[in-house]
Amino acid sequence: MLEELYQKVIQRDPAQPEFHQAVQEVLESLEVVLEKHPEYRSARIPERIVEPERVIMFRVPWVKDNGEIVVNRGFRIEMNSAIGPYKGGLRFHPSVNLGILKFLAFEQVFKNALTTIPMGGGKGGSDFDPKGKSDLEVMRFCQSFMSELFRHIGPHTDIPAGDIGVGGREIGFMFGQYKKLRNEWSGVLTGKGREYGGSLIRPEATGYGAVYFGEEMLKTRGDSYNGKVCLVSGSGNVAQYATQKVTELGGKVVTLSDSGGCIYDEEGIDADKLAYVMDLKNIRRGRISEYAEKYPGAVYTPVDNSLDYNPLWAYKADCAFPSATQNEISAKDAQAMVNNGVILVSEGANMPTVPEGVNIFIDNKILYGPGKAANAGGVSTSGLEMAQNAIFSSWSREEVDNKLHNIMISIHRQAFEAAEYYGSPGNYVLGANAAGFRKVADAMLAQGVV
Numbered sequence: 470m471l472e473e474l475y476q477k478v479i480q481r482d483p484a485q486p487e488f489h490q491a492v493q494e495v496l497e498s499l500e501v502v503l504e505k506h507p508e509y510r511s512a513r514i515p516e517r518i519v520e521p522e523r524v525i526m527f528r529v530p531w532v533k534d535n536g537e538i539v540v541n542r543g544f545r546i547e548m549n550s551a552i553g554p555y556k557g558g559l560r561f562h563p564s565v566n567l568g569i570l571k572f573l574a575f576e577q578v579f580k581n582a583l584t585t586i587p588m589g590g591g592k593g594g595s596d597f598d599p600k601g602k603s604d605l606e607v608m609r610f611c612q613s614f615m616s617e618l619f620r621h622i623g624p625h626t627d628i629p630a631g632d633i634g635v636g637g638r639e640i641g642f643m644f645g646q647y648k649k650l651r652n653e654w655s656g657v658l659t660g661k662g663r664e665y666g667g668s669l670i671r672p673e674a675t676g677y678g679a680v681y682f683g684e685e686m687l688k689t690r691g692d693s694y695n696g697k698v699c700l701v702s703g704s705g706n707v708a709q710y711a712t713q714k715v716t717e718l719g720g721k722v723v724t725l726s727d728s729g730g731c732i733y734d735e736e737g738i739d740a741d742k743l744a745y746v747m748d749l750k751n752i753r754r755g756r757i758s759e760y761a762e763k764y765p766g767a768v769y770t771p772v773d774n775s776l777d778y779n780p781l782w783a784y785k786a787d788c789a790f791p792s793a794t795q796n797e798i799s800a801k802d803a804q805a806m807v808n809n810g811v812i813l814v815s816e817g818a819n820m821p822t823v824p825e826g827v828n829i830f831i832d833n834k835i836l837y838g839p840g841k842a843a844n845a846g847g848v849s850t851s852g853l854e855m856a857q858n859a860i861f862s863s864w865s866r867e868e869v870d871n872k873l874h875n876i877m878i879s880i881h882r883q884a885f886e887a888a889e890y891y892g893s894p895g896n897y898v899l900g901a902n903a904a905g906f907r908k909v910a911d912a913m914l915a916q917g918v919v
Contacts, residue, residue, distance in 0.1 A: 490820065523547040544570050548578050555590065557591040558635065559630070570593060580844075594634075666858050676706065677874075697719070699723070699787065702724065731770050800826045800829060803823075803825070883901075
């Protein structure tokens with residue numbers, strides 16, 4: 470039945486390969502679950518869970534500084550609200566399309582189910598590219614985008630957050646427009662500035678969470694980060710704070726990257742060097758190639774599209790934290806990582822490893838934390854921000870970090886125990902999919918055919 474369902478998804482939603490990939494990965498894990506729980510099959514839970522509850526698409530017209538009118542396309546995928554209001558980020562990037570956002574929303578459903586916080590799954594965004602735009606241009610776009618989106622969201626309905634291309638600046642502009650249109654202050658967006666309802670640790674949360682999840686995986690083998698050499702891709706919030714936390718826990722990060730290429734610093738990216746990266750990326754919005762100019766001991770390798778592998782994953786290391794984008798680790802990259810001594814992969818990005826690469830990690834007994842479990846720290850802290858907004862309170866940095874750490878420990882435990890229960894000890898892909906699916910499926914059963 471599940472193979473038939475997968476083929477139906479392909480036929481119904483052609484030209485959405487990322488969504489097909491995400492659905493296939495989950496469905497492959499569900500065979501053993503449905504064998505033990507035939508009630509899910511008879512209630513057609515798999516068929517219902519792959520179909521979004523609502524898809525919203527709209528035009529976003531805005532005016533450039535030179536007076537030129539531009540029209541972008543906006544989206545919001547409200548995937549599943551069985552266990553709580555829709556929750557998931559907004560992505561502003563030229564690659565954004567319906568298939569990518571459906572894949573992200575589908576993943577978000579199971580990720581959110583694992584967090585222990587009552588949140589459904591959603592995702593949205595636009596094919597707008599904030600790179601190279603002035604603050605005023607970004608503001609005008611965000612205001613136009615929110616002028617339509619505000620009709621479909623709310624603190625008890627759908628609570629968007631940031632994602633690629635949507636940081637504090639964009640969240641602020643959108644929140645201001647929502648507040649004006651609704652004439653109310655509410656926790657409708659997360660990732661807000663600290664001055665107007667944001668939570669401490671939110672920028673750090675996804676990176677910290679991926680490292681905390683990896684730490685729990687290492688503990689199952691009596692190991693730790695102490696002395697470990699680590700590869701990190703990307704150079705945004707997730708990569709920056711994964712680097713920071715790995716360093717705090719005794720590891721050494723030697724790589725970072727952006728769309729132009731990657732740097733390798735054999736000496737390690739210590740606190741001072743990371744501070745430079747944060748200024749470069751967060752304030753000056755520069756390129757990672759400048760790191761090698763600042764620190765001559767580092768090697769910069771520009772992107773070469775003729776290569777069938779990513780040079781970043783070819784360096785010898787113990788741990789890897791892919792934190793850039795989907796499908797950044799090919800099968801060839803995965804095999805290179807295994808050959809070069811990597812024992813742990815904890816995904817900071819969403820679905821950064823192709824299916825063949827995932828199989829290589831699992832077959833070689835790598836401690837592999839899939840994104841829906843390992844990078845759930847971001848949405849978990851968004852949930853904590855929602856809780857603080859709801860009671861008009863603010864928690865300390867230590868309090869939020871401690872709650873985040875405990876949530877990641879709980880997510881690891883759920884995935885670990887589910888993998889054992891369904892006969893595949895150590896398979897966190899099966900464990901995360903099964904644990905997340907069961908929570909959502911039970912809620913859907915309880916609520917009837919809706």
